[in-house]
Amino acid sequence: MDKKMDINKDVESIPLNYNKYVKKKIIFILISFLFLITIFFYSISVGNANVPLNDVFRVLLGQNIENSSTIIWNIRLPRALAAISAGVGLSVSGVALQSILRNPLGSPYTLGISNAAAFGAAFSVIILGAGSMHSTGAGAVIINNPYITTIVAFLWSLVATFMLLAISKYKGASPEVMILIGVALSSLFTAGTMFLQYFADDVELAAVVFWTFGDVGRADWGELGIITAVVVPAMIYFIHNRWNYNAIDAGDETARGLGVNVERIRLWGMLLASFVTAIIISFLGVIGFIGLVCPHIARRFIGDEQRFLIPASCITGGLLLLASDTAARLMLSPHVLPVAILTSFMGAPLFIYLLVRGYRN
């Protein structure tokens, strides 16, 4: 009884500062969410044919406005949603991998999954003759059979994933070793892609290179549906496990002492993060740096506490990819750049800046 009284008294005297500090983080998350919504509407309204924001709202609410309706429903809306969905998926995979592997370099890209998918695309185009890719933005390359490319890219990224997981499970590799294995797999698949490209003809080569430029404009409603159907449950899973990741961040020993099954959390996290990435990349092409950089941007503002970091990373990911894609569409209008070119352009200097700033202390 005494103890209970004590606790109640303590609840009342929770440091105001801590509440303030939590509130600050929630406000950051809310503000970036509002920012995301704003950019979302902006990106739907701008482009080759500008649609006034008024009309955007009216169309989205179900009204039919000539031309605008077609542009919004068929092109801009799926594109914007694909950018958000892919951004969220890549970023949440990155933040989970960084925690699971306890390494700031953890991301789908550094684990070789992206390069494996690119190899798969090259394989399908050059060996299986699947031909080329399509894009709602660029009609330059003709489609023969885009689904074969997607499926083969997906299968190869799964091959990379399972190689990683098998080594970690049966050889009990440490997180550091897994990053190194990822780097080795990356270069292995890059070499494979180069080997195939060496024997390809001009058209095939163009198709392969085109595929590797990740582009959110490739998604139609059906593909967007598949991506979202994978990203949303994955996001929920990662958020649900936030305390497990907090525990793993504190070290394997500590986590085990707190009752966390570290091996199982690590295995499932890697499997899911890889799967999400494989799906996104297979449909949209290689989009680098989102998975690596967005969690780090979120960390700068929010800290390493996973309760806030995971949602913040999701929003940052969606925001950065959508903003990049909007910029990529407007920069050389009427030409539309694949967003992957821009994410690396923006991502790399930002990342270097963050690193330099981080190590100064």
Added chain:
Amino acid sequence: MNVDNLEFNYKSGNVLKDIGFELYHGEILAILGPNGVGKTTLLRCINNILSPKKGIIKVEDEDILSMKNDEIARRLGYVPQRSEVGRLTAFDAILLGRKPHMGFHVKDKDIGIVNSVINKLELEKLSLRNINELSGGELQKVMFARALVQEPKVLLLDEPTSSLDLKNQLGILKTVRQTVDENQISAVFTMHDLNLALRFADRYVLVKNGRVFKHGGSDIITPENIEQVYEVKVDVEYINGYYFVIPID
């Protein structure tokens, strides 16, 4: 708490064999022995981080080895020798200790318990500082606080004083002593500094070659036993109310 007939093997060979001891409420046990003798392994076996090959571990007559991970974590609070330190506040780092009790959300009760432990250990000033900016002594206190909010029956501390200066060594062990006395729980720590152990522990286990060489009160810390275990000749002197182990050449 009761440990009986504990045995553990690494793939490379036998590490622990026939380990047994008892510990009562309000007591501190020091596990002593030279480097590499399996002290840390023993601690990890007690809370089933490493699964013992055989043996029985009971806390308040409940069998630990048949429990689920988070059930164990609600009874045994473990502070490993080293933790990873990220950019999160001491408050959040301590709150993590509530994990075995927590559902999906942090409840007011969790925050209340963290807060009362922070007050008890006088960590208020650093509760909102990032733990990667804390000194070694402060960090060790935070890690200890994390184990305390688990509300354990037994604290397991692996070398709690390594890498601390004299003041902080005494500080952290006084805190352990006080906590054990006030809450009538038990604590087990491994330690290299025999004099610190003699000052704060009630019982001792001397480990030699993976077996319990001697087990008992401070009367087992004799020059003969120390020489047997550490292969060093020592005197044991009684100064100012404490026993001291002094090496002689």
